[in-house]
Amino acid sequence: LHKDDCTMVIFGGTGDLARRKLMPALYNMQLEDKLPDKFSVIGVGRKEHNTAGYRELLSAAVAEFSTQTWDPDAWHSFATRIQYISSDVEDPASFQVIKTFIQDHTNQKEAVHNYLYYLAVGPHLFLPIAKNFSGPMSEGELEGWRRIMIEKPFGQDLATARDLNKAFCASFSDRNIYRVDHYLGKEMLQNIMVVRFVNTVFEPLWNKDYIDNVQITVAENDGIGIRGDYYDRTGAMRDMVQSHLLQMLAVTAMEPLRSIDEERIVSSKVNLIRALTPWPGDKIDTTMVLGQYRGYLEEKDVATDSSTETYSALKLAVNTPRWQGVPFYLRTGKKLEEKQARVTIQFKEPLSNDVNLILNTLSLEKNRLLNLLVIKVQPQEGLAFQFNIKKPGSAIEIVPAEMDFCQPCAFLINSPEAYECLIEDAIQGDKSRFSSWNEIESSWTLIDELFKSYKAGSGKLNLYEPASWGPRQADSILSGGKVRWWS
Ligand code: BG6
Numbered sequence: 283l284h285k286d287d288c289t290m291v292i293f294g295g296t297g298d299l300a301r302r303k304l305m306p307a308l309y310n311m312q313l314e315d316k317l318p319d320k321f322s323v324i325g326v327g328r329k330e331h332n333t334a335g336y337r338e339l340l341s342a343a344v345a346e347f348s349t350q351t352w353d354p355d356a357w358h359s360f361a362t363r364i365q366y367i368s369s370d371v372e373d374p375a376s377f378q379v380i381k382t383f384i385q386d387h388t389n390q391k392e393a394v395h396n397y398l399y400y401l402a403v404g405p406h407l408f409l410p411i412a413k414n415f416s417g418p419m420s421e422g423e424l425e426g427w428r429r430i431m432i433e434k435p436f437g438q439d440l441a442t443a444r445d446l447n448k449a450f451c452a453s454f455s456d457r458n459i460y461r462v463d464h465y466l467g468k469e470m471l472q473n474i475m476v477v478r479f480v481n482t483v484f485e486p487l488w489n490k491d492y493i494d495n496v497q498i499t500v501a502e503n504d505g506i507g508i509r510g511d512y513y514d515r516t517g518a519m520r521d522m523v524q525s526h527l528l529q530m531l532a533v534t535a536m537e538p539l540r541s542i543d544e545e546r547i548v549s550s551k552v553n554l555i556r557a558l559t560p561w562p563g564d565k566i567d568t569t570m571v572l573g574q575y576r577g578y579l580e581e582k583d584v585a586t587d588s589s590t591e592t593y594s595a596l597k598l599a600v601n602t603p604r605w606q607g608v609p610f611y612l613r614t615g616k617k618l619e620e621k622q623a624r625v626t627i628q629f630k631e632p633l634s635n636d637v638n639l640i641l642n643t644l645s646l647e648k649n650r651l652l653n654l655l656v657i658k659v660q661p662q663e664g665l666a667f668q669f670n671i672k673k674p675g676s677a678i679e680i681v682p683a684e685m686d687f688c689q690p691c692a693f694l695i696n697s698p699e700a701y702e703c704l705i706e707d708a709i710q711g712d713k714s715r716f717s718s719w720n721e722i723e724s725s726w727t728l729i730d731e732l733f734k735s736y737k738a739g740s741g742k743l744n745l746y747e748p749a750s751w752g753p754r755q756a757d758s759i760l761s762g763g764k765v766r767w768w769s
Contacts, residue, residue, distance in 0.1 A: 285709055286427070287320035287394045289387075291380065293371055293411060294402035295325020295336070298509070299433065301343035303464075304402060307701035309344045312360040313353065314698075316706055320394050322363045326380065328370050336366035349699055371407055377414040384418040388425070395426025398708055404512055405435055412449035420453035428453075431460040431708055434525045435516060436717070439733075440726040447719055460708045461722060465526040465623075466715040467700030467707075469689070470659040474533045474625065475542060477657070477665065484655070485538065487629070489604045495761070497611045497626040497768055498530050501618040503749070505575065506592070510583030517590040518572075519729055522614040528555060528725045529717065530659070531610055534625050535600050544714035548721070554600065555724040560732060561597040561609060561759075566739035570732055571595045573744040573753035575617040589743050592616045595756035596732070609761055617748040619769075623660045626768040629653035651680065654768065663689040663697060 290308075292300050311317050325336055341361065345352045367383070369376035387393045397419070401408060421428045430450065437443025450459050465471055478484055487493070500522060506513040513521065532551040539546045560569045573593035579586055593615030600610060632651060654668040666686045673679040690696055707715055744753035751769065760766065 285316075285318045286396050286711075287318045288396035288398050288427075288709060289322050289324060289394055290398045290400060290705075291324045291326060292400045292402055293326050293407075294400075294404075295366065296327035296329050296331070296339065297402055299402040300325065301340065302347045303699070303701045304400065304705070305340050306344050306348035307699050307705055309348050309357065309360050310350050310699065310702055311706065313350050313356050316702070317363075318709060322365065322394070324380075324383070325364065325366045326369050326371065327366070328368070330368050331366050333364070333366045337361045337364055340364065349696060371403065371411050371414075374414050377419070381418050384424070388418070395424065397426065397428050398705075399428070399430045401430070401432045403433075405433070405438075406515075408432060408436075408446055409449055412446065412453070415450075415453035421455060421458060427458065427711075429458045429460060429708055429711075430454055431462050431704070433462050434717075435520050436461050436525075436722050437726060438516075438520060440723065440730050443722055443726050447722075456719060457713075459719075460704075460713060461717045461719070462704060463525045463529050463717045464700040464704060465529055465659075466717070467703040468623075468659055469697035470657060470663050471530065471533055472715070473689075474530075474657055475539070475547075478534075479538055479542075490606050490608050492629055493608055494628045494630045495609045495611060495765055496531075496534060497628070498527055498534070498613075498624075499626070499767070499769060500527060500530075500614040500623045501620060501751075501769070502614075502616050503618060503621050505578070505617045505748070506581055506584075508582065510581050513592075514584045514588050514590050518592055518594045518614055518616070519733070523594055523596070523612060524725050524729045525717070527612045527614055528558075528728075529721075530623075530625060531558070531598070531612065532721070534627075534657075535605060535610070537602070537604070544712065547714050548718045552718065552720040552724060554602070555721055555728070557601045557605075558610075558724075558728050559599050559601060560735065561599050564597065564759075566732075566735040567742070568759050569597045570736050571744060571753060571756045571759060572736070572742075573615065573746045573756070575615075575748050576745050577617075577748060591743060593618075593744075593746060593752045593756075595752065595759055597759040597761075609765075611760065611765075611767070613752065613756060613767070615746075615752050619749055619751050621661055622769065623658075625657040625659070627655040627657075628765070628768070629655070652682065656768070 292304060294300055308323060341357055344357065367379055369379055401411060418424050437446050478488055532554045536550040536554040539550055572591035575592050578584060578592055579588060595613040598610045651670050652668060656666040658664045664687045666684050668682050668684050670680050671683045673681045704715060744755045746753040
């Protein structure tokens, strides 16, 4: 793919995302020679800074958050690409500064005409900003391309997501709207497709005949930190489930692809998300459990009577022939015992008569002989497979054993940060690792339905202790007590 020269304009240039993720990702790209030859960054923020002050602020952030070693020479050559415009994005007049900048550049010799915008601001600012992309900032007015990257959550529900989409589509064609879900940039999420589709030992078993249940866990040990204002309006379902967890589920369960290209990946994921429903026949209390960690109400910028959930657990069904009867368990939360994102595939108990005969003669309980495939997304990246072996030295005692593949140990490199991959994709015009509008629309449809049933049901919020695995009520959604949460 071709890397066009371009200028990246980051709205929210002094914010948390820009300092912790975007600028460190760009610095890493500079070190790895992944940036186009003519590439510059304009940070746009409310705070008063001149360009020198802004570069200084960023150097401290990059030194702290980059996953690469700090190299002062590399930083200095990257810093010369950075400028700052102080502007209040809620004030339409201030957009004029950016429009004038673009217009002036257009007239300069050897100017770069392509612009990549990044909305690294709070989601309540997306709509006001969207309305200001007109004239030289929007597509088609002047030469060069205009692309926009928008953070999640894209809306608060289906209705607000539709409004937002309409506003962006007024200035950009869908092809140029990059809806970010940074989990799609994580190496192991991409790897799920390869592990599934390119291994004869897995693909034939990837269905209801061989798989008992699938569990997707994204646990964090941190609380909400300084993001109370955003988080208290959002909660775990909108912050994590609607985007990251449903994308993990979609990649795990989508129908096989004939080739790994953008169009097929997106349409296979859309079909999968559209096929999701709460577990049929169960009451909402045994399909969805919400929780809040003890101490949340004392967090900064959180309402003292807040009923925002910091934990959620769900039991979903995928209504496709491949997955009839297979529960998909999802759980995510803040202030849990450890940081961990993984997909666990639990295979069925032995099915064949021959295996059953052997087990009977040995008086072994077959439900103790599990096969598990664990796809470790973070913090360690890798795959683990649990199978059964004879315990050495015993007559015939069967015990579980594990094959554990550690990705960074095998390749001796750290995977690139998700944001590096996504920025690189946007510069190259590749949308395969972004959420499409249809995926967002169908995931909000599901989330809205779940919330509606939950409110009509008990609507209960379960308290849990920090550093635990969440409220014990989450165990009640696991089928008939035969299944347990894997961590
Ligand atoms: C973000 C959420 O999208 O993902 C945060 O808004 C969450 O609340 C973060 O902490 C988790 O990302 P990661 O890459 O650290 O797992």
